[in-house]
Amino acid sequence: MPERVYLDHAATSPLRPAARAALLDALEHPGNPSSVHAEGRAARAMVEAARRVVRESIGAGDQGLIVFTSGATEANATALRQRATAPGTILASAVEHPSVLAQAGVETAPVDAFGRLDLAALEARLRRGDVARLALMLANNETGVIQPVADAARLAHRADAVVHVDAVQAVGRMAVDVGVLGCDSLALSAHKLGGPKGTGALWLRAPDDVTPLLAGGGQEGRRRAGTENTAGIAGLAAALTAAMAEPMEALVGLRRRLEARVLAIAPDAVIIAEEAPRLPQITAMALPGVPAATQVMALDLAGVAVSAGAACSSGKVARSHVLDAMGTPAAIADCTIRVSLGWTTTDADITRLLEAWGALAGRRSRAAA
Numbered sequence: 001m002p003e004r005v006y007l008d009h010a011a012t013s014p015l016r017p018a019a020r021a022a023l024l025d026a027l028e029h030p031g032n033p034s035s036v037h038a039e040g041r042a043a044r045a046m047v048e049a050a051r052r053v054v055r056e057s058i059g060a061g062d063q064g065l066i067v068f069t070s071g072a073t074e075a076n077a078t079a080l081r082q083r084a085t086a087p088g089t090i091l092a093s094a095v096e097h098p099s100v101l102a103q104a105g106v107e108t109a110p111v112d113a114f115g116r117l118d119l120a121a122l123e124a125r126l127r128r129g130d131v132a133r134l135a136l137m138l139a140n141n142e143t144g145v146i147q148p149v150a151d152a153a154r155l156a157h158r159a160d161a162v163v164h165v166d167a168v169q170a171v172g173r174m175a176v177d178v179g180v181l182g183c184d185s186l187a188l189s190a191h192k193l194g195g196p197k198g199t200g201a202l203w204l205r206a207p208d209d210v211t212p213l214l215a216g217g218g219q220e221g222r223r224r225a226g227t228e229n230t231a232g233i234a235g236l237a238a239a240l241t242a243a244m245a246e247p248m249e250a251l252v253g254l255r256r257r258l259e260a261r262v263l264a265i266a267p268d269a270v271i272i273a274e275e276a277p278r279l280p281q282i283t284a285m286a287l288p289g290v291p292a293a294t295q296v297m298a299l300d301l302a303g304v305a306v307s308a309g310a311a312c313s314s315g316k317v318a319r320s321h322v323l324d325a326m327g328t329p330a331a332i333a334d335c336t337i338r339v340s341l342g343w344t345t346t347d348a349d350i351t352r353l354l355e356a357w358g359a360l361a362g363r364r365s366r367a368a369a
């Protein structure tokens with residue numbers, strides 16, 4: 001039996017050896033970071049070292065506060081939580097992750113055919129004066145398309161709105177600098193980088209502007225009550241350190257080879273938002289006439305794991321809200337799969353995927369003949 005090929009890193013990336021080692025080491029530490037004795041101080045030192053790693057990875061320097069969370073869903077929800085005393089509209093691009101779109105007070109802003117926020121429409125909407133926050137992801141989890149965050153942040157700030165960035169898929173995959181982006185908060189998640197599931201971080205430029213989701217102890221600068229998940233946090237820092245040290249050229253090369261071969265095998269195949277600036281590791285590709293679920297199942301049987309758009313919690317394949325917002329015709333959207341590469345991906349993995357996908361495309365052609 002050939003080994004399985006895992007090409008679903010955007011859903012979750014396998015645990016890196018360095019992250020596993022850091023997790024296991026942290027689990028051996030008995031202390032609570034809030035305790036004053038030596039065991040507590042050792043746990044605290046581990047958490048603070050991890051905080052410095054997160055700060056460096058997003059160019060935050062000494063500015064603002066890093067809050068460790070249970071993942072990016074919690075980080076997004078915390079950043080976007082409305083104050084009962086000062087409710088305002090949260091404008092979010094129509095292609096945001098559900099953890100953003102599900103927040104109270106969210107109104108969606110249109111995107112272009114590549115899924116990039118329409119800046120003219122944003123400017124016009126901001127002129128109405130009631131937008132308190134703008135939520136814009138740095139890069140999309142289904143297509144990899146990179147958003148014009150700095151330009152959008154300038155417009156939002158001119159209208160006195162604060163800007164939250166979901167950088168889950170971008171951190172460790174492209175340069176991320178909160179100063180360059182001009183954002184006021186930023187969310188990231190460990191398991192997309194080869195860290196443990198259930199750990200993330202939120203950077204807040206002005207921590208006092210945020211009402212904590214969880215009340216209780218004074219942990220995390222009083223922004224997130226509850227004893228810190230020290231093992232998860234150590235695993236996050238180790239995964240982030242490894243991801244930041246990795247050159248991205250290899251992934252870009254693999255993705256380009258994949259896309260070029262796909263178009264050579266099936267000239268009517270579509271690489272979604274092919275001409276837009278995109279992350280190195282994600283490609284969304286359509287094989288017209290073959291539903292995404294059929295492709296995913298056939299590839300799975302051939303030993304290759306990919307997904308039909310985002311990993312959906314229900315396990316069902318539904319029409320992608322991202323492709324819908326981009327105006328992608330249903331005949332293409334329904335036949336689009338997401339292939340996402342990561343730290344385990346090799347040239348041989350891409351070859352296996354191409355063989356299996358090529359066989360599917362061949363069956364389609366024979367059926368049509």
Ligand code: PLP
Pocket residue numbers: 010011070071072073074097099137140141166168169188189190191198199200
């Ligand atoms: N934002 C984006 C863009 C994502 O891809 C994900 C992962 O599915 C999340 C947020 C949620 O992250 P987590 O699984 O850490 O809650």
